[in-house]
Amino acid sequence: MRIAVAVSGRGSNLEALLRALGPGAPALVVLVLSNRADAGALARAAAHGVDTAVLADPGDAEEWLAHLARHQAELLVLAGYVKLVPAGVIQRYRGRILNVHPSLLPAFGGKGMYGRRVHEAVLASGARESGATVHLVDELYDRGPILAQARVPVQPGDDPERLAARVLEAEHRLLPAVVLAAAAAGRPVPLPEAVELQP
Numbered sequence: 001m002r003i004a005v006a007v008s009g010r011g012s013n014l015e016a017l018l019r020a021l022g023p024g025a026p027a028l029v030v031l032v033l034s035n036r037a038d039a040g041a042l043a044r045a046a047a048h049g050v051d052t053a054v055l056a057d058p059g060d061a062e063e064w065l066a067h068l069a070r071h072q073a074e075l076l077v078l079a080g081y082v083k084l085v086p087a088g089v090i091q092r093y094r095g096r097i098l099n100v101h102p103s104l105l106p107a108f109g110g111k112g113m114y115g116r117r118v119h120e121a122v123l124a125s126g127a128r129e130s131g132a133t134v135h136l137v138d139e140l141y142d143r144g145p146i147l148a149q150a151r152v153p154v155q156p157g158d159d160p161e162r163l164a165a166r167v168l169e170a171e172h173r174l175l176p177a178v179v180l181a182a183a184a185a186g187r188p189v190p191l192p193e194a195v196e197l198q199p
Contacts, residue, residue: 147188
């Protein structure tokens with residue numbers, strides 16, 4: 001399965017995915033797209049020999065689709081991509097776009113809920129657990145069908161950085177698992193059970 005990955009930041013989820021998709025894997029990252037020319041993920045992709053592209057206009061569906069078509073991408077993975085994907089891309093790739101989010105959706109999702117903001121909100125709520133979610137992408141932030149979740153306990157004395165580090169570890173396990181399951185099935189599918197992570 002040919003995979004395109006959209007990124008906005010340093011690319012640790014991209015790195016985890018690239019490491020999971022080694023020689024003989026049923027999936028291959030063929031393109032990394034970013035809305036930011038200075039995204040660290042682009043350098044990670046280049047180090048792995050993966051083609052990269054910076055979107056001149058992240059809101060232009062035709063630009064996205066031209067890149068995806070050129071690389072014959074079958075699945076689009078959002079790995080720390082913080083902008084809304086254009087509706088035209090979602091229409092063309094409906095059911096074939098995944099996103100990883102650093103909370104147990106539907107809690108702590110939606111517009112503006114990314115990065116540190118999510119972990120601050122979890123801690124402020126008094127929730128006893130957080131985690132990571134991989135879901136299908138539709139026209140609204142963080143609202144598509146959930147495919148898999150990994151639960152991470154909130155520990156006494158947690159701050160946003162400590163919680164973020166443990167949730168990111170869960171993301172690094174969960175996203176490759178969902179991508180590999182999609183490659184095996186020929187389309188994104190729910191994982192059979194929740195991934196439990198110990199403190």
